[in-house]
Structure formats: structure tokens, C-alpha cells
Amino acid sequence: MKAPEIGETAIKLEGVWVNFNGAVILEDVNLSIEAGRYVGILGPNGAGKSTLLKVILGLIRPQRGRVQVLGQSPEKLRQHGSAVGYLPQRPLGNPRFPVTVADVVLMGRYGRIGLFKRPRREDRELVRRRLEDLSISHLANRLIGDLSGGEQQRVFIARALCVDPRILILDEPTVSLDACAQDDIFELVHTLREKLNLTVLIVSHDIGAVARHMDDVVCINRRIHVHQRPPIGRLSLESTFGCAVEYLFHGEIPHRVVKTHDD
Amino acid sequence: MMTDLFALGFLQRALAAAILVSLLCGVLSTFVVLRRMAFIGVGISHSAFGGVALGFLLGIDPLWTGIGFALMVALLIEYAQTRTAVEEDTAIGIFFAASMALGLVFLHLSRAYNVDVFGFLFGNILAIDTRQLWQILVVTVAVLAVILTFFKEIVFLSFDEEMAWVNGVPVKALRYLFLVLMALVVIITIYLVGIILVSALLVIPGAIAQNLARQLKSMVWVSTGAAVGSAVGGLILSYAIDFPSGATIVLMLALLYLGTSGLRPWLHHR
Numbered sequence: 001m002k003a004p005e006i007g008e009t010a011i012k013l014e015g016v017w018v019n020f021n022g023a024v025i026l027e028d029v030n031l032s033i034e035a036g037r038y039v040g041i042l043g044p045n046g047a048g049k050s051t052l053l054k055v056i057l058g059l060i061r062p063q064r065g066r067v068q069v070l071g072q073s074p075e076k077l078r079q080h081g082s083a084v085g086y087l088p089q090r091p092l093g094n095p096r097f098p099v100t101v102a103d104v105v106l107m108g109r110y111g112r113i114g115l116f117k118r119p120r121r122e123d124r125e126l127v128r129r130r131l132e133d134l135s136i137s138h139l140a141n142r143l144i145g146d147l148s149g150g151e152q153q154r155v156f157i158a159r160a161l162c163v164d165p166r167i168l169i170l171d172e173p174t175v176s177l178d179a180c181a182q183d184d185i186f187e188l189v190h191t192l193r194e195k196l197n198l199t200v201l202i203v204s205h206d207i208g209a210v211a212r213h214m215d216d217v218v219c220i221n222r223r224i225h226v227h228q229r230p231p232i233g234r235l236s237l238e239s240t241f242g243c244a245v246e247y248l249f250h251g252e253i254p255h256r257v258v259k260t261h262d263d
Numbered sequence: 264m265m266t267d268l269f270a271l272g273f274l275q276r277a278l279a280a281a282i283l284v285s286l287l288c289g290v291l292s293t294f295v296v297l298r299r300m301a302f303i304g305v306g307i308s309h310s311a312f313g314g315v316a317l318g319f320l321l322g323i324d325p326l327w328t329g330i331g332f333a334l335m336v337a338l339l340i341e342y343a344q345t346r347t348a349v350e351e352d353t354a355i356g357i358f359f360a361a362s363m364a365l366g367l368v369f370l371h372l373s374r375a376y377n378v379d380v381f382g383f384l385f386g387n388i389l390a391i392d393t394r395q396l397w398q399i400l401v402v403t404v405a406v407l408a409v410i411l412t413f414f415k416e417i418v419f420l421s422f423d424e425e426m427a428w429v430n431g432v433p434v435k436a437l438r439y440l441f442l443v444l445m446a447l448v449v450i451i452t453i454y455l456v457g458i459i460l461v462s463a464l465l466v467i468p469g470a471i472a473q474n475l476a477r478q479l480k481s482m483v484w485v486s487t488g489a490a491v492g493s494a495v496g497g498l499i500l501s502y503a504i505d506f507p508s509g510a511t512i513v514l515m516l517a518l519l520y521l522g523t524s525g526l527r528p529w530l531h532h533r
Contacts, residue, residue: 059428092423
């Protein structure tokens, strides 16, 4: 895997518009993410966070604008087995699906293996290493549906990493986890990013965690605001969320945001 | 007495056909259940009625017109779901009722009251001839070959379609391919249990396997075993006690499902 060069652009969006059923979801989005950054994406519900990720992944084709991922269109990138690892918001559609953890992580290789070929020893070896990276080797033969939410998240991150990605995209990886497990996931991603030279995009509602861990913060509510460095000011948060925002301080870092609506 | 039974040519053909068809249904059923496509199975099989009746009207082999109709409806359902705002189950409900209605009109126009419509609706495996047996064999080998070839992709698709797409698996092509396979299997299964009962063979074996198996591969085996066992057992039983064969096979499957549902909580808590 090629290490990202400093200053190389991993993701570039120019004038991207997305409409869905007549509503504007993304409005003239321009965004450029350097390789190797750890980027948090913040925004209220329905602001277009997942849509932005799906545009980058090629799952949604914008009505207008240009998307370049590692210098290529997402569709083209996908055809080579992709260089983007992805953790969807709800990765386990059917909890009764009879596959083991090792099976699920191996699926991450299928695009790379290609049609008409079977997984080889190298593929299984990579699965083993990724399970180790995520400290879930002991779960390899358990059924995916039998695991806790935090364990499942680790499995799906391991699967995303089995692509051998240069970019890792996580859509609300901590949404159903308790506070401890949430922090674990952020820590883990931080470590993996350094180890594997990744550019990481995370959608999160946890403003405190974003401020603590990430290099850049993208605030999105149809349009976007990019903040190069935390701390994020109260004004920009309020303009993103469209309502008053209140910080609760625990030490130096804002931990929670409480919405207070005037209406 | 059993040796006498097997010496009869029509019964040999019926047994061979039952084994092939149920083998195929058992394998496919695993994915129909995991991909939650039970209602699509109902839709495709019922819409085949329109095609079968068209065959009677035009005086050509109802197999071909049936396949044509089933394929057309399968692809229309997929198209309606991905390209328009229509919900999948609504699309299925509309297309299968419309093509059954068309079938009735075709039958009326053909005035072919002497043809074996009842056989097509409820199956008449004992009437199967050598040519039909060959058709079944060809479809079975072809469909199994395709499933084996794309097994890992079909599993990935069934587990997480979006992720499969992101990873570069040709999801759209495989979705259409799976519908084509279903349409083919539905048509040859009509010989065994008839249009009305086809969906039972596409759904129940997989559901039984889900009750018993914890791993995907064992699920495929259990599903296939349940389908073949019920088909052969049901066929012999129906002959012995003079019951309709298609209905006996489906009832055996249903009983197996009920029985294994009782075992499920016990099996899944080791």
C-alpha cells in the first residue's frame, strides 16, 4: 500500500449538488481533504451527513458537480476493488444471518479477490491480522448476531480495513454504544489511522470526541463549513445546528451539546 | 410392493424430476429466505400463469411462454422498485394479479377447456414425460452452476448489498441474475407442485434450515435435505394413500417447519 504523500488530496468535491425527491440535500458543496487527515463531520439530523459520505463512496451520484477520490471518480475507483473502507450506519441488516465473524471480515476481501476466484491463504492471513488489530481474534468463530453492539462495530471496522483501504469512512460508528465503548472506538480508529496511514472521515454526534480526536471538523447543514482546527466556536455550531447550543464543561473540553429551541 | 412401484416408468420419471426440482429449490431457498424475497417468489410464480395460458392460446409449449412471463414480471418488479417510487410489495401485488387476470383471459379466448389447467395450478408430477424431464435436468444443472460460480458474491449481496457495491461487487447485475434464476426455478417447480404451491418450495426449506443451522453452508445443506426429503417422501406417500402429490409434499414441508420451530430456541442456546 502506497503511503499518502503530504499535501496530496485524498478527496475533492467541487460544486456538488444533490437533490432527493425535489428537496436539496447538498447545496454547492466544495470540500478538499488532504491525505492522512482525521476528519470529523458534524451536523443535525437530516443535514446531509450520510449523503455526503455516499457521494464520496459513489453510492449517490450528484446532480451537479465533480467528485474525485484519490484522483479518480468514485465509480472508477470501485471497479478496481476500491481503496475506500466503509462502515455503514446500520451494517447488520439481518441479525439472524448465519455467518461467523471471520466470514464477515473475509467479505471485505471479496471485491479485491474478484469474480470467479476463491479466497486464498493471503486473504485469510489478512483477516487474521485485522482481527488482531481490532483485538477480536477470540471472536473469530462466533456468529455475528450473537455479539454485543461494540463487538459488532469492531468486526465491521475490521471488514472495512480488509479492503486494504487508503481512506476509511465511518458513518456514526458510536451511535448505539455506551460512553466507554464510544471512547474505545475513537481511540482505536486513532491508532489504526497511524498504523495503516489512513485518511479517516467520521460522522459523529459526539462533538466532544470530535474536538478531542480530529484534525479537521466539517460542519454540515446542506452547506458546509470547514474548521481547520478545534476548538469549534459556539457561533459556528449554532449556525450549523440552527438553534441555540449550550456547552457543558467537564474540564477543558465541551462534552455535550444541549439544544434549546426558542419555538 | 415397493419394487413394483419403482418399476413403473412414470413413477421413475416423477421421482427423478422431484429429486432434481427439490434439490434446486432447496439451494435457492436459502437465499430467498436470507434476502427476504418470499413475496417475490409468490409474485413470480403466480405471474407464470399468464404465460402458461398464453402458451395454450398460441399452441406452443407453455414452458417457454411461462418462462417469458415469469422473467418479464421479475424484471418489471426490479425495475419498478429501483427506478420508480413504487414500493416493492405494491409492485409485486399489482404485477402478479394483472398477469393472473391476463392468464384467465387467454384461457377464455383459447377455449381450451380440455387442457390440464388444474395440473398447472396444482402440479401433476406423475404426468411428466421424458422431454420435460430433460428440460428439468438442463435447468437444474445450469442454475446450480451459476449459483456455485457466484456463491461468495451472492452471500455478500444477501448479507449487505450496499457494502458489496462499495467493495466493487457487480451488485446490479447479480440482482437481475438472481431474479432470472428464480424465474427459471419457479417454472420447472410448477411441474412438481403447481403454480399455486411453488412459493412453498422456495420459502419453507430455507425457513426450516434457518431453524436448525447456525452456519450458512450447513443451512444450504439442511435446506436441500429438507426439500429433497419432503419431495421424495411426499411423492411416495401421496401415491400410497392416493393423495394429490403436490399438496402432500407441501404439507410435509409445512409440518417439518412447525416441528423444527419448536426445536429452535433449544438449538440456538447452547
